[in-house]
Amino acid sequence: MxxxxxxxxxxxxxxxxxxxxxxxxxxxxxxxxxxxxxxxxxxxxxxxxxxxxxxxxxxxxxxxxxxxxxxxxxxxxxxxxxxxxxxxxxxxxxxxxxxxxxxxxxxxxxxxxxxxxxxxxxxxxxxxxxxxxxxPAFAALEWVGAALTVVGLAGEALADRQLARFRTNPANKGRVCQDGLWAYSRHPNYFFEWVIWCGFGVFALGSPNGWLGLHVIPLMFYVMRYGTGVPYAEASSLRSRGDAYREYQRTTNVFIPGPRRNLAI
Incomplete structure (x- = not known):
């Protein structure tokens, strides 16, 4: 130690x-x-x-x-x-x-x-x-953690790319992106950022005293969902898109991707 x-x-x-x-x-x-x-x-x-x-x-x-x-x-x-x-x-x-x-x-x-x-x-x-x-060998938890991180990396990159493609189309000005992953979560980029850190935390569990690194999982969930992530993005989107974004809020999950619904969680 x-x-x-x-x-x-x-x-x-x-x-x-x-x-x-x-x-x-x-x-x-x-x-x-x-x-x-x-x-x-x-x-x-x-x-x-x-x-x-x-x-x-x-x-x-x-x-x-x-x-x-x-x-x-x-x-x-x-x-x-x-x-x-x-x-x-x-x-x-x-x-x-x-x-x-x-x-x-x-x-x-x-x-x-x-x-x-x-x-x-x-x-x-x-x-x-x-x-x-x-x-001198990988533990099973290290492979699980690495896989989670890769999934998070791929998901975050895909979400960013889908949003960038949506924004480059002049016809979408003032509209809300609901393409790809954005149809299942209002903030898929933040969700997959959290998945990345879940991966790092699980990866550390394969090492001695690895439990000391588990704090990153709840910490990053709080930061993304309730700290500097979702709340700021939601406030900005409401200012710029108004009722269109309120309808998006009504039908689409806040953070964890899921099917569309009448009352978003």
């Missing part, structure tokens, strides 16, 4: 320094939205560092890094395109914080960025546990 705090200390040091650099860049760009891109991308170098320092079994480390990088870099790329296309306009969440904080916004934004660093560190605990496992 003594090795786990050491790995997490390395992760914390990297994340804190990275967020200071991102904060300085955000001041220059006058756009705090880049923190989302950096936060997503940061998990890949942290996973690489854990694998390098953890003295675990090389094939397991390679699978861990591959899964983390596939999730982390795809999401970072997707968010980068969004931030780039909207720049110099800042994401409404950060613009609201800036307006609320007033003249102290820049200093408080640094603190906010460091909270993001701590949040990322908490989520890397399963990676550290996996990287510390020297057992």
């Amino acid at each position: 003594t090795a786990l705090p050491s790995l997490l200390a390395v992760g914390l040091g990297f994340l804190v320094l990275m967020m200071v650099a991102v904060w300085l860049l955000s001041l220059r760009l006058r756009n705090a939205g880049i923190v989302d891109v950096a936060w997503s991308a940061a998990f890949t170098p942290v996973a690489v560092a854990y694998a390098w320092l953890g003295a675990g079994w090389a094939p397991r480390d390679a699978l861990l890094v591959a899964l983390v990088a596939a999730w982390s870099l795809r999401l970072a790329s997707y968010l980068y395109v969004r931030v780039r296309n909207e720049h110099p306009h800042e994401d409404s969440r950060y613009a609201a914080l800036r307006a609320h904080w007033g003249s102290s916004a820049n200093a408080k934004m640094l603190g906010f960025f460091q909270v993001q660093a701590l949040a990322a560190l908490v989520l890397t605990v399963p990676f550290a546990l996996i990287a510390l496992n020297p057992t």
Whole structure:
């Protein structure tokens, strides 16, 4: 267990320094939205560092890094395109914080960025546990966890692609996307993001003390369903699409995909 705090200390040091650099860049760009891109991308170098320092079994480390990088870099790329296309306009969440904080916004934004660093560190605990496992064979739970992560990656990428295709059609302006996965869940991208983290949590169960990584499953469910995921997206869609989105709410599940119904859950 003594090795786990050491790995997490390395992760914390990297994340804190990275967020200071991102904060300085955000001041220059006058756009705090880049923190989302950096936060997503940061998990890949942290996973690489854990694998390098953890003295675990090389094939397991390679699978861990591959899964983390596939999730982390795809999401970072997707968010980068969004931030780039909207720049110099800042994401409404950060613009609201800036307006609320007033003249102290820049200093408080640094603190906010460091909270993001701590949040990322908490989520890397399963990676550290996996990287510390020297057992020279894969456990069944590791294969189950990896499969869940792959399913989540495929589902999230498909949902993002379906939404992007819908939005590029000028005829769909002002309409609600109900194509593909969006016919079964109002937020399939957030659902499959949660599935990815379920996979990481289950993967860690194949390692000693792997239960210490299970917190990511309820934590990410809360964040996606009740935190910064669904509530913000719902409020934005209601503002921009009004009654059309209310009808979508009435007929389509909020989070977990399922058949259409008269009263959505």
